[in-house]
Amino acid sequence: MSDLRSFLDLVRAQRPSDFIEIKREVDRRFETAAILSKLEMQQRSPILLFGSVRGAALPLVTNVCGSMGRIAFALSCPIKDVSARYAVAAAAPIQPKVTRDAPVQEIRATGRDIDLGRLPALVYHEYDADKPYITAAVAVARDPDSGRTNLSVHRLMVRDSTSAAVFIERGKHLDGILQAFRRAGRIMPIAFFIGSHPAWLLGAVYSGPLEEYGVIGGLLREPLSIVECVTQTGLFVPARAEVVLEGVIDPDQLVEEGPFGEWSGYSTGIVRSPLFQVSAMTMRRDAIFQDVVSGHMEHLTVELPAIEHRTLARARAAAPSVAAFAVIAPFTSVVALEKTAEDEPKRVMDALLSTDIQAKHLIVVDADVDIRDPRRVFRAIGLNTQPVRDVHIYPDESGTLLDPSCTSPTARTSKMGIDATRRLAPTRQIKPNQVPSDVLASVDISDVLKRRP
Structure with missing residues (x-):
């Protein structure tokens, strides 16, 4: 069964040098990013599991996809074959299966019981906004015209206990879906799941004609089990995710979001982003919160x-x-x-x-x-x-x-x-420097070195 926690157990057992558990309490502001930065200075990029984050109710795991070696390990292939595995998955998608057995819905909070403050959302960089961010959330939305489901990864700036600003890039699939709801004069149902096996994240960032759940199935070589949301009918999330946030976005309601240090290594500044109003928060009883430290290796390798x-x-x-x-x-x-x-x-x-x-x-x-x-x-x-x-x-x-x-x-x-290609029919004849091949072949360097005085 392929989910985040099964992958963590596998890494812990088979690649122990790739897994570090930190039991002491860490601060929400800057400290996790500082720890990862210090490790990267030593050419290390392990998974980091923080057992206690100040002010939060859940443990935090970060850098799950922090190396191509670990991504290859998750896909059971050599590093050199990761691209080919991805191509095979996209060529032969495996559709998800709907289930009612959903650990991610063991705990359900709605209405006044919703509290985003329980989640260890973080602040990473000196010039980031004071509000904490959720960075490993996968959005689930349905196109109102085609009915197709789209997955995509987005940053969420937590504003209060029940709302967050969502950065949605112009021209991306989710932006197109949001614009379709705007044209129809409707609010957009949406869900975000947190706590993903590496194959889930790799599939979620797929861009093409297929639905991402099928690509995830292709990467896993088995159907992904999904369950219908508690408050958003018609939206389905992975049944074995760790946390799910359900809610709606009004296409015409924008709020200030940022600054935020992105994968480019620089802050995006303050932008106007859609407001996500949470209608339900569900999770496992022993949920693990997943994070991507923005601007570090994982932010690049997963894409x-x-x-x-x-x-x-x-x-x-x-x-x-x-x-x-x-x-x-x-x-x-x-x-x-x-x-x-x-x-x-x-x-x-x-x-x-x-x-x-x-x-x-x-x-x-x-x-x-x-x-x-x-x-x-x-x-x-x-x-x-x-x-x-x-x-x-x-x-x-x-x-x-x-x-x-x-x-x-x-x-x-x-x-x-x-x-920067060579001309097929160059007008000037240029010959490369080279030793005649027969002379090169005749030289036995070990014999030459033996004859030194």
Whole structure:
């Protein structure tokens, strides 16, 4: 049975160096982020289980997906096969099954019994808002037009015992659903579940034509058990989650939210975000609250398989000879291409920079370049790129407010594509430096070294 606590038990038993339990009380403000920061300075990224958080009723676990090695462990595959496992899951989704056996509904609070203050929501950074945040909540909403269920991960700023501000990026699926409810003049039912097996989070950030619950099933290789919400009919949440918050969002009610230090390493500042009114809070009797320390390794690793999957699909639709894709820095990606036509790099740029709000800088290289080695990538730019011919500026595209360089209140931004591929028919004949192959093959270095005086 694959849920958060079964995964924690597995890591504790089989990868004990990946699990640290801290029993002393920690402060809600800054301390958990400080502890993780110190560990990362030592090149360590373990799961951290805090048994006591000051002022909260639940224990806290963070950094569950804090390394690609642990994500691979959760998926029972080598690190190099994580992307392929994700692609297989998306190609063969397994739909969820509805159950009434729901540990997450063992405790139910409605009305005046709801108290978000029981949850160990945290403050992470010096310049963050004073209000605490929930960062590992997965939203569940249904499109009012299609009836399809959408999952997505969002930050929630707790305002009081029954409400929180929810950051929803423009152009994302949940934003589209919210706008559909606005056009219909209706409030939006929504639920957030907290306490996820790594496969749940990986599937929740999927972006494509499928429903995310099916992708999660594909990653688990079994159906995910889901249960209907207590107060929001028609919404279903994982039966073995730890905590669920149910409620509604009025599309026309916005409140100030932030500042908040995001995955880019910088604060987003204060924005106007939708207000989530909680109608029920359910949880296990011995619930564990899950957290993602914003701006640290987990914030990046949990997104990468989904980003790679969707980007490769879009890139290959523009140029089937695309071989690989990698994110090498915030808002900066590299595509490797078995180029067969000179216009292919530009076609890939057009496809990605016009459709992905988080794609701002895109470098296209030949397939023999190791795209995860920045030196090889910059070497390709230095040797193959003529700026007047190969650098393409896109002056007005959809971006994201998570980009600290974006000054537009509507997240409009400029973007850049760099063609660093070799010409198929170069006008100037250039020969690489190389030793004749027969001479190279004839040299026995061990024999040469033996003959030293």
